[in-house]
Amino acid sequence: MDKMSASHLDLYYGDNHALKDVSLPIAERKVTAFIGPSGCGKSTFLKTLNRMNDLVENVKITGDVQLDGQDIYSPKVDVTLLRKQVGMVFQRPNPFPMSIYDNIAYGPRLHGIKQKSKLDEIVETSLRGAALFDEVKDRLKKPALSLSGGQQQRLCIARALAVEPEVLLMDEPTSALDPISTQKVEDLILELKQKYTVAIVTHNMQQAARVSDYTAFFLVGEMVEYDTTSKIFGSPSQKKTEDYIVGRFG
C-alpha cells in the first residue's frame, strides 16, 4: 500500500527546472531510497513530501503529492500538522542548544503537552525508539551538544519520533557520521520501518542497497527508474540506471 505518492510533480527554483514530471509512490512501512548524482533533485524531491520547499523564495510547484490519499498542497492543509505527520532528519545533526530531555520534549510541548509524567514517558519512548535511551538515561539534563555526532543524530531521530509522525524523511542522515555511528543509524532505520514509513536520500549506493526496500534513481531532475531495490541493483531496466550503479558516471 502507498502511504504517499507524487504525480506529475514539477518544481522550479526561479528558472531552474529542478524536478521534471516526477511520479513516484512511497510504500507504507517500507524504506524508499532516492539515489543519483549530486544536484539531480533528490533532496528537493524529499522536501516536497512535507512542503519544506515552501520556505524557499521563488519556488513554483505543480502536480500532486498525496498523503493517505489527501493532497498535501491543498490550501486547506495545516502545514504544521503536516510536518508533524511527516517528520524530517537532516544531513548534519542539529540538536537545539538545550538539554537532551528538552530537545525531545520541545515538539510535544509545542503541541500542547504540559504534564511532566506524560513528557517523561514521551522522552523515554522516543529515545528507546531511536536506540539511544540506554546511552543517555543517566544524563537527560545534560546539554545535547555534549553528545557525540552519532548520538546527536539519533537524538534528532528521537526528536522527530516524539511528535508521533507517520512518515520519516531522512536527507543523507549518515553522511556526517563515522562508520560505527553510520551502522547504528542504518540498524535503526531497519527497525523504524516496523512502525513508520521511511524515505531516505543517500549518496551511498551500498547504503541504499542495505537499508531500502524500494529505490528511485534521479538524474537531472527526472526520476529515471523506480523499482524494488533488488531489481534496481540487480537488473535495472534503464541503461542510465545501470551506468550509474556500476559507476560509469556519478
Ligand SMILES: Nc1ncnc2c1ncn2[C@@H]1O[C@H](COP(=O)(O)OP(=O)(O)OP(=O)(O)O)[C@@H](O)[C@H]1O
Ligand atoms: N534552495 C534552493 N534554491 C535554489 N536552487 C536550489 C535550492 N536547492 C536546490 N537547488 C537547485 O536544485 C537542483 C537540485 O538540487 P538538490 O539539492 O535537490 O539535488 P540533490 O540531488 O539532492 O543534490 P546533492 O546530492 O548534491 O544534495 C540543483 O540545481 C540545485 O542547485
